[in-house]
């Protein structure tokens with residue numbers, strides 16, 4: 416069997432529609448640093464797609480940059496970002512937010528299914544020594560949508576958490592590295608899951624879902640946007656050939672391409688999860704989007720690898736499988752056959 420890619424949606428190639436958009440933008444010259452017609456058009460597209468005429472957009476080159484810049488635009492150096500204890504910003508970004516934020520800290524809040532829950536948030540906020548300079552002052556609530564473990568927040572859940580956060584003077588950020596997967600699953604509009612639910616700043620992922628190192632910060636808060644003009648430049652994210660990032664993001668957001676790619680990825684995961692459940696495989700959580708965490712004995716994992724399945728082992732007896740826009744029906748069929756043969760063998 417040829418290798419089957421289930422390690423990460425980051426490992427997928429660039430979607431053809433996105434590459435075509437880059438090629439189409441590759442004509443003639445254009446002013447550098449985002450002063451070009453394609454980038455101006457991107458802002459119009461974002462305003463249209465998010466149904467928010469005041470929205471601003473800042474293209475950046477990685478999800479980590481999007482998060483760190485988005486967060487530090489709404490968190491002072493003495494501030495704290497509250498997030499779930501499993502959040503990528505806390506565990507997997509090397510302290511980028513603290514570095515760019517002049518010492519801002521991140522505080523993990525516990526919560527079932529890898530999501531922040533209203534009670535947990537209230538408890539965390541209730542324990543703060545407000546106004547005490549010895550204690551970092553919570554300034555932001557950051558929600559990872561979907562979470563690093565593939566669970567999602569409903570629109571009502573985002574809204575309830577944002578209400579609590581705003582009530583204490585915090586602003587709300589979404590790490591939307593895979594927000595298209597969450598939206599495809601929820602069937603909600605971009606406006607409903609962001610500013611209408613009380614979200615101030617969004618890290619809009621695109622790379623994991625078919626783009627080529629193009630992400631964006633979408634901002635609904637004027638002060639944050641004013642800061643990002645300078646913060647993006649000072650951190651090296653105002654790229655000279657921004658038109659090629661902007662062209663990708665326009666293609667991504669046009670005619671629902673982002674939702675079609677994410678919907679495909681989610682559906683392939685649904686097929687995979689259904690087949691694995693039938694084969695008796697146990698999951699850590701039911702997969703809401705395109706990520707699945709399954710309990711597989713280490714010996715069986717070794718045989719799956721030997722058969723050509725590419726996946727991550729994330730702990731003893733637990734593997735992570737991720738589908739992408741590129742995962743084919745055949746990939747899923749072969750993966751299921753491979754599991755059937757390995758689990759049959761280990762039984």
Ligand SMILES: Cc1ncc(COP(=O)(O)O)c(C=O)c1O
Pocket residue numbers: 476477478479480482503504559562563590592593622
């Ligand atoms: C939830 C989440 N947020 C942010 C990122 C960061 O993206 P990047 O690797 O492009 O910096 C990732 C990457 O895996 C992620 O999974």
